[in-house]
Amino acid sequence: MKDSNDEQARLELMVGRWLSAQPLRHAPPSMASRVLAQLEHRAALPWWRHSFLRWPVAARIGFLLLAIGATKLVLVMNQWGITRLDLVKASAAPEMNWLHTLTGALSGTGNLLMLVVNSFSTTWLYGAGIVIAAMYVTLFGLGATAYRTLYSNS
């Protein structure tokens, strides 16, 4: 045990000595020009393409006021819509016959599907669920194995 600790301490000392003596790696010569190009690109963008915190103060205040106004408008419209919905429905009823037909057809299709699903026994439904889950797990496992075998070890 003591030998093992001594060996670890010797290894730590040796590696520490090597690494502390390592000079810095040289950055690629292109890095400064890349950064400057990116800064120029950013500077060329119009103000509204920058992050919100970098917008002009007036624009930020205007945007906030606009957002508050829009929220208020939505709330008012919502309230108006609820109170007027029945009136609109009643007045538009003759022109909206096609909509009633469409909703009726959709509702009928939904009812038919529910009837078909309910006609299966619970055992069959659970069985189908288990088969789908098993297929999913199998495919996921195959994908992981293929990745480890073909890609990760390459």
Add this chain to the structure above:
Amino acid sequence: MHAYQDMVYSTAARLVGDPAQAEDISQEVFLRAYDRFDDLQGSATAGGWLKTVARNLSLNHLTRYRKRWQFFSDRRNEEGEEETGPEFAVPDSLLDDVAAEERHRRIELALDQLPEHQRVPLVLFHFEDLSYQDIATRLRVSVAKVKIDIHRARTALTRLLGSEDVLQ
């Protein structure tokens, strides 16, 4: 920027182990520094700030990457099933007879060949001067795992350095 670019790039390159990604990270560090130019200009702590941001961005980059691919590749290593290989008796004289420049080159090559879960804690310990506890907190692993990974990294590093074929 010229005064710090090697330091920032070294921090990123040693942590992520990939020159292209390190360059992207370094670029992001300097763009952030530009946004805080007024604070950093002439500040004595500018170097420390740049190094910290480089380290954090590198670790964030690794975390994102690890989360994406952990299930497929790193899980085995995270669980501690490690390929330590036979015990390697490290001679005290290892690298003593190698010229300094060549020694530096070999060490950087060997570092790049370490697996991420060994290289990152080793770099944080020896280059970034973080404690075991700080490393464990930053990597969200136990202190015991950090110690084991660093020890294995040192062993693997010396094994690589002792095997010249690997570093040619």
